[in-house]
Amino acid sequence: MPQQLLTSFFRSQ
Amino acid sequence: MLEGKFESASLMKRLVEAIKDSVKLCNFNCSQTKGITLQAIDDSRVLLISLKLDPGCFEGFRCDKNLVLGLDLESLSKVLKQGNNEDYLTLIAEDAPDNLLVVFEDPKKDRISEFSLKLMDIDSDVLSIEDMDHDCSITLPSSDFAKVARDMRTLSESLQILVTKDSVKFMASGPIGTGSVIIKAHTDLKDGKESIKIDLNKSVNVTFGAKYLNDIVKASTLAETVTIKLTNKIPALFEFKLQGGYLRYYLAPKFDE
Secondary structure, rough: OOOOOOHOOOOOO | OOOEOOEEEEEEHHHHHHHHOOOOOEEEEEEEOOEEEEEEHHHHHEEEEEEEHHHHHEEEEEEEEEEEEEEEEHHHHHHHHOOOOOOEEEEOOOOOOOOOEEEEEEEOOOOEEEEEOOOOOOOOOOOOOOOOOOOOOEEEEHHHHHHHHHHHHHHOEEEEEEEOEEEEEEEEEOOOEEEEEEEEOOOOOOOOOHOOEEEEEOEEEEEEHHHHHHHHHHHHHOOEEEEEEEEOOOOOEEEEEEEEEEEEEEEEEEEEO
């Protein structure tokens, strides 16, 4: 099962 | 100048042990109003750590000017191990610091140890985490959650969590077989911290990397309970409440296949 990344959900400040 | 004195070194020792295997380099942000805050993302960008230590977490806290202390947690851990849990711990830094001074005083005041730790310039990516609405919230004893996370990892690299109205089901499936643990909501009248609370807006079925969950449960030394907020297909929040602050982990789920 592939892992999602947090950066797909949260913007960089 | 920063001067933050903890009533005991044990809090900081446990905090650093809880996060140093996930992130190595961290900026500690210090301000008079917010105390010490930290946000750090692991190298794989799957796990984010957010720490807040309000001024109320300290026996004494003073920070004349906002400061960023870039620290290598491995080094900080080495220094913190020099102090005893019951020692007073004071963190001291100048306004434009090159070093962080770490001072331990034993409560009987007959021994003082001082360490100076070199600070680093750390270029860290900061993510905007807004308050999210979650499909469900589970509060349970942190040791129970730690046991499930550790045990199930021996079966599989992934842990599936299914939440329905009054139960949470953890499931793992791997080369040697499968396993599941079901915990049900209940109220422990003798010891409220042993209760299991499930608030559900919508049932949830989500899967996480077992490795990351095992990193998260290292924080179970910090709080007797953990609150887990889950939503289908979006990152989960694991919160360990501290006296006057929190340690939160945000964990990205695995894809549905």
